[in-house]
Amino acid sequence: MPVWWIFSNTAAVLVPFILIYKLAPKLTGLKQLQVIVLLPSGAFMGHAAAGWRIYSALGTNTDTFPHSIIQVATALCILLSIAVVWTLMQVTDIAVDKTVHGLKNDAVNCLLAENTY
Numbered sequence: 001m002p003v004w005w006i007f008s009n010t011a012a013v014l015v016p017f018i019l020i021y022k023l024a025p026k027l028t029g030l031k032q033l034q035v036i037v038l039l040p041s042g043a044f045m046g047h048a049a050a051g052w053r054i055y056s057a058l059g060t061n062t063d064t065f066p067h068s069i070i071q072v073a074t075a076l077c078i079l080l081s082i083a084v085v086w087t088l089m090q091v092t093d094i095a096v097d098k099t100v101h102g103l104k105n106d107a108v109n110c111l112l113a114e115n116t117y
Contacts, residue, residue: 004054004074007081011050014085016042022092050081 016039027034048055057073088094 002074004051004077007078008047008051008054011081011084012043012047015046015049015088016040018042018085018088018092018094021094046084049084051077053077053080 019038019042020035023034023038053076054070054073057069062070
């Protein structure tokens with residue numbers, strides 16, 4: 001299995017779930033049926049957004065150009081996968097590191113409070 005598949009497939013899984021996470025409060029009643037369309041559409045969006053460079057490279061005649069083009073396209077696919085998921089998380093206000101930073105800050109504040117006389 002090519003390395004780019006792992007990252008592109010991860011984007012294809014996370015994009016629809018981030019869409020549903022953000023839209024879930026607005027999907028009430030019959031609007032919940034939109035999930036049936038949003039999940040596969042989001043998967044295609046994630047995979048296409050992350051993998052379009054590798055698709056372009058693989059869509060050419062790979063016998064006539066250097067193999068390094070595939071390697072560069074793979075690296076770009078990995079970077080695009082990370083960028084797609086990160087951008088969606090920023091747009092939807094999903095902050096993964098808030099809890100980590102919050103715990104660090106709480107621990108530091110607690111230590112400072114104990115040492116303050």
